[in-house]
Amino acid sequence: MNAAADPSPGAAPAARALYVHWPFCLSKCPYCDFNSHVRESVDEARWQRALLAELDHFADMLPGATVASVFFGGGTPSLMPPGTAACIIERAAECWTLAADAEITLEANPTSTEAARLEDFRAAGVNRVSLGVQALDDGALGFLGRGHDAAEARAAVALAQRIMPRSSFDLIYARPGQTAEAWRAELKEALALAGDHLSLYQLTIEKGTPFFRLEREGAFALPDDDHSRALFDLTQEATAAVGFAAYEISNHGRGGDVCRHNLAYWRYDDYVGIGPGAHGRIRPAGGGRQALRQHAGPEGWLAAVERDGFGTAETRHLSVDEQAREMLMMGLRLAEGVSESHLVERTGCDPDRVIDRAGLDRLCRADYLERRGGRLRATAAGRPLLNSLLVTLLA
Secondary structure (H helix, E strand, C coil), rough: CCCCCCCCCCCCCCCCCCEEEEEEEECCCCCCCCCCCCCCCCCCCHHHHHHHHHHHHHHCCCCCEEEEEEEEEEEEHHCCHHHHHHHHHHHHHHCEEEEEEEEEEHHHCCHHHHHHHHHHHHHHHCCCCEEEEECCCCHHHHHHHHHHHHHHHHHHHHHHHHHEEEEEEEEEEECCCCCCHHHHHHHHHHHHHCCCCCEEEECCCCCHHHHHHHHHHHCCCCCCHHHHHHHHHHHHHCCCCCCCEEEECCCCCCCCCHHHHHHHHHHHCCCECCCCCCCECCCCCCCCEEEEEEECHHHHHHHHHHHHCCCCCEEEEHHHHHHHHHHHHHHCCCCCCCCHHHHHHHHHHHHHHCEEEHHHHHHHCCCCCCCCEEEECCCCCCHHHHEEEEHEECC
């Protein structure tokens, strides 16, 4: 994201990003641990009123903000009425200053029904779509519980590229039984289909999902660590060979294309989250940085908004050390790493307060991290091991 100069820790900077959560799906995928819910019916007018009311609440908290990106996530926000998206975009522009080049992204499933609505979302103001393709193999799509087949996915990708100024799609790899040869062929096709952005995630098993139970029961097994690492390395080599830079661990862009909204998270910019389960990091005038979490349950959130005008379940004031740790955990996912002067300006914390010096030295000697030119970044060898590196790095 092309942000303005970084604010001082005590200032009240613009809310640079707005996240809108639509929690409903037609069905729940067995690997998914997102805040998504299946309902027989949704009172769409009631939900539109509630989302606009919560947006107004945050606009009152953060007057004068400039919003550089809006992201409709879920759930399946392509099930949202396009008119609701239009109203939210219009209200954001009325409440704040919506940047002239604002990135406005919609997550969508590539079913033929949802793809047919992309024209309406474009008319509503959406200018980027992120498609949850997940696989280009019908057997894998069935295993993942997706509601589309590979032919629908290919057609949706092509349609999105015709309709939207920018588009991206996701794939999940390191699936049970997936060989390097099979992934190489699938990835080659994906790279040929893609525009200038592609998100490639390794399958992870999250507690509480059907896949968690099935794996424990022995219904399937994920690739072992060595095979998963080989698939990761193959992914980096294949994407780089055709000009897709891995600007973040799982995200690849060609010609400088990045998801500017997600960069707001990774660079630790301020962002507002509205809707069930949405999170935010904001700095109200006269206060320090706050971490906000909205009520997760759709009905509970809706009742809270209709009663109070907002659905915030938790507000935490973050210490400077907490902010610095969060910024390092997020920023080290990026190829650019973390600027130490940026960290000080953003959080008011000297990085050496939260970094274990001995741990950092060990990780640098092992060529997992590097600290030079005023930046701390993970190396190519370190990025796939980032979670374990952070345990050693942070005091």
